[in-house]
Amino acid sequence: MLEYRVVARRIDAHGGMARCKGAKITLDTDVNGRADAFNPAELFLAAIAACMLKGIERVTPMLRFNLRGVEVKLHGIRQDSPPKMASVDYELIVDTDEDDRRLDLLHTNVRKFGTIFNTVSAATRLEGRIVRAAKG
Structure with a gap:
């Protein structure tokens, strides 16, 4: 079986960051949304x-x-x-x-x-x- 790991952290009330391997994705966690990240x-x-x-x-x-x-x-x-x-x-x-x-x-x-x-x-x-x- 393959296994996968991702770690995500809250940056502030507007977003977070998910990381795996050498990659990172900005997360839209703002209740009003944000245009520069995926919700x-x-x-x-x-x-x-x-x-x-x-x-x-x-x-x-x-x-x-x-x-x-x-x-x-x-x-x-x-x-x-x-x-x-x-x-x-x-x-x-x-x-x-x-x-x-x-x-x-x-x-x-x-x-x-x-x-x-x-x-x-x-x-x-x-x-x-x-x-x-x-x-x-």
Whole structure:
């Protein structure tokens, strides 16, 4: 089993700092929000996106899938009572010349083998689609 460790500290009433390895992320913990940091819901969505991107990096060599770029757009809905993420929708945009069957295969692999993807999809509605990037 793999293990992960992150340490987060309060900086002040407006933010905190999370660290792992040699990386750090400023956290938006201000009750009024702040524009220069991710709040917890945004970090949650970013974790899903990072999982999908990492999954693509992992499977493209095995599938011999050629791409020029990838973008993930996510939209989360938070319910108030009890507070939780009720749903997450995504659009996975791939710049590729691969055919539709291969694009669907990539999507299947992203959904099947992503640790964060699988954890989130077991807890809430996580749905989306893969599309080809527009030419030009």
